[in-house]
Amino acid sequence: MLRTYQYPEFPYSRSPDQDATLPVHHPVLIVGGGMVGLTMALDLRLKGIPAIVLEQGETVSDGSRSICQAKRTLEIWDRQGAATPMIGKGITWNIGRVRNRDQVLYSFDLLPEEGHKIPAFVNLQQYWVEEYLIDRLTQVGGEIRWQNKVTGITPAKDSVTIEVDTPEGPYALTCDYLIAADGARSQMRRELDLPFKGQVFNDKFLITDIEMKADFPSERWFWFDPEFNPGQSALLHRQADNVWRLDFQVGADADNEEEMKHENVIPRVKAMLGEQTPFELEWISVYTFQCRRLEQFRHGRVFFIGDAAHQVSPFGARGGNGGVQDADNLGWKLDLVLQGKAPDSLLDSYDEERIFASDENILNSTRSTDFLTPKTPVSRSFRDAVLSLAEECVFARPLVNSGRLSMPATLHNSTLNTLDEETFEGLMMPGAPAADAPIRFDGRAGWLLDHLGAGFKGLIFGAQGSVPARLDADGLSIDILTVGETGLQDVKGWITNRYDGQPGTFYLFRPDQHVVGRWRQFDEEKVLSALRRAVGKV
Amino acid sequence: MTESLELDSRIEQPDDFYEELIRLHDGLTEEQSRDVNTRLILILSNHIGDKNVLSEAFHLARKGV
Numbered sequence: 373m374l375r376t377y378q379y380p381e382f383p384y385s386r387s388p389d390q391d392a393t394l395p396v397h398h399p400v401l402i403v404g405g406g407m408v409g410l411t412m413a414l415d416l417r418l419k420g421i422p423a424i425v426l427e428q429g430e431t432v433s434d435g436s437r438s439i440c441q442a443k444r445t446l447e448i449w450d451r452q453g454a455a456t457p458m459i460g461k462g463i464t465w466n467i468g469r470v471r472n473r474d475q476v477l478y479s480f481d482l483l484p485e486e487g488h489k490i491p492a493f494v495n496l497q498q499y500w501v502e503e504y505l506i507d508r509l510t511q512v513g514g515e516i517r518w519q520n521k522v523t524g525i526t527p528a529k530d531s532v533t534i535e536v537d538t539p540e541g542p543y544a545l546t547c548d549y550l551i552a553a554d555g556a557r558s559q560m561r562r563e564l565d566l567p568f569k570g571q572v573f574n575d576k577f578l579i580t581d582i583e584m585k586a587d588f589p590s591e592r593w594f595w596f597d598p599e600f601n602p603g604q605s606a607l608l609h610r611q612a613d614n615v616w617r618l619d620f621q622v623g624a625d626a627d628n629e630e631e632m633k634h635e636n637v638i639p640r641v642k643a644m645l646g647e648q649t650p651f652e653l654e655w656i657s658v659y660t661f662q663c664r665r666l667e668q669f670r671h672g673r674v675f676f677i678g679d680a681a682h683q684v685s686p687f688g689a690r691g692g693n694g695g696v697q698d699a700d701n702l703g704w705k706l707d708l709v710l711q712g713k714a715p716d717s718l719l720d721s722y723d724e725e726r727i728f729a730s731d732e733n734i735l736n737s738t739r740s741t742d743f744l745t746p747k748t749p750v751s752r753s754f755r756d757a758v759l760s761l762a763e764e765c766v767f768a769r770p771l772v773n774s775g776r777l778s779m780p781a782t783l784h785n786s787t788l789n790t791l792d793e794e795t796f797e798g799l800m801m802p803g804a805p806a807a808d809a810p811i812r813f814d815g816r817a818g819w820l821l822d823h824l825g826a827g828f829k830g831l832i833f834g835a836q837g838s839v840p841a842r843l844d845a846d847g848l849s850i851d852i853l854t855v856g857e858t859g860l861q862d863v864k865g866w867i868t869n870r871y872d873g874q875p876g877t878f879y880l881f882r883p884d885q886h887v888v889g890r891w892r893q894f895d896e897e898k899v900l901s902a903l904r905r906a907v908g909k910v
Numbered sequence: 911m912t913e914s915l916e917l918d919s920r921i922e923q924p925d926d927f928y929e930e931l932i933r934l935h936d937g938l939t940e941e942q943s944r945d946v947n948t949r950l951i952l953i954l955s956n957h958i959g960d961k962n963v964l965s966e967a968f969h970l971a972r973k974g975v
Contacts, residue, residue: 764970767918
């Protein structure tokens with residue numbers, strides 16, 4: 373029971389599939405209805421694929437867990453029509469402050485430039501996120517089977533068969549593709565006996581959520597070696613409903629049971645916030661963490677997404693956010709393959725691209741962890757030297773690592789990209805997730821990403837008489853948008869600036885809004901060739 | 911010509927640099943690590959070359975301990 377949140381109860385309900393004599397077949401089944409599985413279901417549902425979620429529980433996330441919802445994640449949910457209530461409910465923040473003992477070493481702004489619809493981060497408890505995703509999924513006709521626990525999996529060449537246990541007994545289902553979104557302790561991973569390799573960290577962290585009416589600003593505050601937790605680190609984060617996340621490093625030798633006792637937690641909180649600050653405890657847990665991943669995320673017709681595929685430390689908010697981006701990467705590929713518009717090999721690119729992104733997340737997460745919990749005396753000595761220099765010396769500040777917060781991967785070497793033949797400035801290289809910018813269209817203010825939507829899109833800078841509004845090839849189509857007086861008006865000049873959009877420049881985007889390729893002049897042959905490559909046909 | 915000690919950030923990929931620096935000590939005893947660090951100071955000092963810059967750096971390093 374939480375003071376500020378009432379867990380919804382989703383009742384078990386018998387599916388007609390349980391009365392069928394032979395296992396009923398579905399195109400896609402998703403194991404696990406956490407934030408990543410729900411995002412996957414929503415994405416597929418909106419593309420017209422009736423993916424069913426099988427969830428062993430009967431409610432949302434137990435505890436606040438993933439709280440920092442990053443910009444790219446929110447952009448994905450916004451495209452799915454789910455982000456507005458999350459942003460309304462959550463706490464928007466862009467600023468982080470890092471302290472060493474009692475000195476503020478420096479602060480950072482995660483969204484230093486204007487002109488984006490979505491902020492750098494919104495803090496919202498995972499149970500709220502999941503509740504809003506369930507609302508949206510229900511609204512668009514998606515199906516979640518509660519108290520359906522998948523107990524067995526038999527992959528075959530042409531389909532996957534699974535065994536499902538329910539309060540009314542077991543039944544079986546078959547599917548073209550199974551998506552395992554069943555979390556860090558993935559049953560599907562164990563069923564297939566897949567190694568989950570990486571680094572285990574010994575340091576323990578005490579998390580407590582408290583309810584408190586305080587007027588601290590909505591910022592991420594991080595302490596190295598504060599007076600209230602000497603020799604260790606601490607973190608303070610605001611969430612919705614006046615709930616605050618406090619995170620105390622407690623060392624490798626801490627006794628979990630002891631640390632979690634209220635009589636021990638309350639003095640810690642008081643030491644951090646001051647004796648006079650009234651608060652109520654909402655949630656307490658002690659955790660350690662791992663940075664590891666599966667060797668492959670695709671196993672034939674079975675795909676692993678989210679924590680089932682990879683785990684990171686919480687510093688950097690790269691767990692939940694990385695998982696949502698997995699779903700975004702896989703959705704359009706499954707859609708095209710199920711429709712027969714792309715070869716099966718397109719699905720291999722999920723493995724390639726998300727392993728690349730996962731390794732980036734694991735690298736960042738591991739480095740933060742090594743800085744926070746140095747493993748050797750010499751490593752600690754360098755860490756402490758960096759901290760002691762950082763206040764006075766600018767050069768030491770970029771070395772202070774209290775978490776490198778989640779950024780979407782630019783898929784630099786993806787086989788789906790078409791490489792530049794010309795020179796471009798800026799960050800919108802092939803593989804990059806599209807940057808947003810304000811526009812005016814049809815007399816109304818709007819955002820570029822809303823117009824990029826969820827299909828293949830072209831973007832041409834400057835009115836070009838010879839460029840068609842749409843290109844069709846092999847059952848695929850590219851809708852072409854114009855940046856200029858007759859189309860998307862670049863009111864602030866930021867599209868042109870962010871995309872180095874000299875007149876005539878053409879960009880091709882994938883359905884997940886990553887850049888496929890770009891040219892200084894529109895050339896239909898080149899664009900269609902890039903399209904074929906982007907769907908795995910080359 | 912004498913320059914002054916540069917305190918702005920000059921390392922382009924600070925996280926890459928820091929990881930390599932820490933990894934340099936992988937598998938070494940504390941004494942070996944100290945020896946590596948000492949050699950490193952001498953190597954870098956020679957690379958810097960400018961005695962005034964080095965004096966400033968020495969002073970800054972000592973001040974904070």
